[in-house]
Amino acid sequence: MCTVLHNGRFFRPATLNSQEPDFADCLVIDERSGEIKHIGSAEDAVAREAKAAGAKLQDMDGRVVVPGFIDGHMHLLLTGEALNQLDVGPFKNLEEIRNGIREYAQENPNLPRVLCRGWLQASTGGVALASDLNDLDPRPIFINAEDMHSAWVNTAALDEMGVADMEDPPGGEIHRDENGVATGLLSESAAIGIVWPFLSGVSSMEDRVRYIKDAFDAYTSSGYTGLVELAMDQVSWDALQLFRSRQPGGTLPISLATHWLVLPRNTEEETLKQVDRAIELHKRFNATDTPDCRIAGIKVLCDGVVDSCTAALREPYSHNNGNGNPIWSREQLAPVLRRADGAGLQCALHAIGDAAIKIAIDCLEQVGNPAGRHRIEHLETCTPEDAKRLGPLGITASVQPVHSDPAILGEWPKLLGPTRCKHVFPYGELAKGGAVLAIGTDSPTAPYGPLPNLYMATTRRSAREPERRDQTTPQFALSLAAAVSAATQGAAYSCFADGWTGTLEAGKAANLTVIDMKWDAEKLLEANVRETWFRGRRIYAAE
Structure with missing residues (x-):
């Protein structure tokens, strides 16, 4: 039939x-x-x-x-968790954040912790002190930054995690005062390697399964038929497999390709154990045996983000003369990439600062496998010279237009200076250089809706504040056709799914999104x- x-x-x-x-x-x-x-x-x-x-x-x-639609870069469990947290993103300053958290805490007296998301560091001038949260509620308070690369917590949360006696993890920082006391801000690997696992670990397995269901429900109702998870770990994986086992036929509602998160450890042996775990799982969970749920590759973080001045830049930040340090040296990164590539895994490298982007490209060039469809995530400050290198090396440009929203870039001219700000989010230039673009959202660091994402890719204007008329580097805008292709065919290509999905062709899966819209980029927010x-x-x- x-x-x-x-x-x-x-x-x-x-x-x-x-x-x-x-x-x-x-x-x-x-x-x-x-x-x-x-x-x-x-x-x-x-x-x-x-x-x-x-x-x-x-x-x-x-x-x-x-x-x-295929979200080419997202975080499944974290998205589900975020759907059940207070969003402080709309709050413009410390007073509004404090009032919002106090009210939320009073309305939810039975929660063991007060969990928040969406903190824009510019809203507090980059300041994140436990002392600004301690009087709001006696329970632990956790606030994830919008970009998920920092966490702002109160003293009860610091005590609960036991950070007082912890050393800074490789590639991260537990911020401390002159007396060595943690101040309430954890950055990069300290947020990703301490706060994320802690919160996942203290939630029950049933909570985690529910969060995963919430995320899938949100994505399917938004028009997605595929996801690429970019920070899988054992806690998330165990919950995912329990959720999957309860689904009809034992398969996920839509397809999921995952990248195993690999963080720098104190020794190369410890670091490579993480890669070996991904290789072990890939033998069982792959495109042939489990196309609905598979280990596609590994994910490494080469640097941080511009807003916290942890993105690694070639020239110093304009306001403080710091460059932001790469999380991995070339010498540390090379064996990780070789081990993964040799086992048939894709390598996904987070790189936002131009120094980190160059390191990522150089290291993938040394791997020397254009057919491996290795990828670089974000590429927000990619130089014109490096934008030309991705295509010939077979590196996929995994980009998130929702991060280019002018409403959240107010601090960038101060941080980067006007010259560098003229060449951020250069999607059109990456495509012109021959790179395949794969569009994603990086949810929950940004909203997961596909249509606002396409709006920003094409108009370069704000979806958060549509009344604004300013644009982010409009010379790099994509046509609507190219943007839709990057969010479907390009995202499928990025995870080796383009043989069976990503385009409407005879013989491919009937994965479709039906949209009530005018074919006009300016009208996407009405679609x-x-x-x-x-x-x-x-x-x-x-x-």
Whole structure:
């Protein structure tokens, strides 16, 4: 039996970098295989034969249908956790943050901890002191920065984690006063390697399973049919497998490719043990045996982020003469990448500062495997010279337009200076250099909705504050067709899923997102996802 979707605008660009859209008006789904049988005209022979054989018909009412969105960079358990936390992002200053947390704590007296997210460091002038939180509530208070690379906590949280006697982890800092007392701010590996695992560990397994369900529900209702997780660890993996075992057929609601987080340890042997764990799991969880849930590669953090001045820059930050130190040296990174690549794993390297980006490109060039589809995440301050290098080396440019929102870049001119700010988020230049673009959101560091993400990729204006008219480096804007392709075909390519999804083609999975929209980048914030289809089955329909 077939399903015929007709009277739609089915997106099928000629190439990944097509600047203009091409649309068909009919798509035929083979219900038994869940694959696309035909895309073209409703008058084509295949469509007519399917209708004559009694196919189900669905009128798409002229709506746009694109390949199912794939979030090319996200964090599953953290997104689910964030959906159950107080968002302090809308608060503009310390007083508003304090009032919001106090009110939230009073409304939730039974929570063991007060968990918050979305702190924009500029809202407190970069200051994050436990003493500013201690009088709000006696319970531990944890506030994740918007970028998830820092955590601001109160004294009760510091005590609960036992950081007083901890040394700074490699690549991270527990900020302390002149007496050596922790002040309440943990940065980079201290946040990622101490706070994240602690909070995951103190939640129950059932809580973690519920958070994962919440994340999948949010993603399917937003039009996603695939996800690429970029910070998998054992705690998240165990919860994911329990959730998966409870699903119909023992498979995930939509496909998930994961990258195992590898942090620098005190010895090379300890560091490589993390890579070996990913290799071990990959032997069981791979595209052949478990296409719904697989270990695709590893993830390493080469530096931090601009807002906390931990992104590694070639020239100093404009306000303090610091450069931000790379988390890994080339000598530390090389054996990690070689071990992963040699086992058939992809390497994903977080690199935001131009110094870290150069290190990442240089190290992947030394690996010497363009067919491995290794990738660099973010590339926010990539220089023109390095933007040209990714394509010839086969490195995927994994980018998150939602991070380029002018509403959250107010401090960048002070931190980077006007010259460097003219060349940030250079997506168009990366594509011109031949790199495949894979668009993601980095949720929960940013909202996971695909349409606002596309809006910022194409207009370079703010989705958070749509009334603003300023733009972030508009010379690097993508066409709407190129942006949609990067959020579908490019994201599929980035995780070796393009053989079965990412485009609307006969023989590929019928993964579809139905959108009520005008094909106009300026109107994307008015558009709405109406349906999500996964492997030929509708898994979400708007009310």
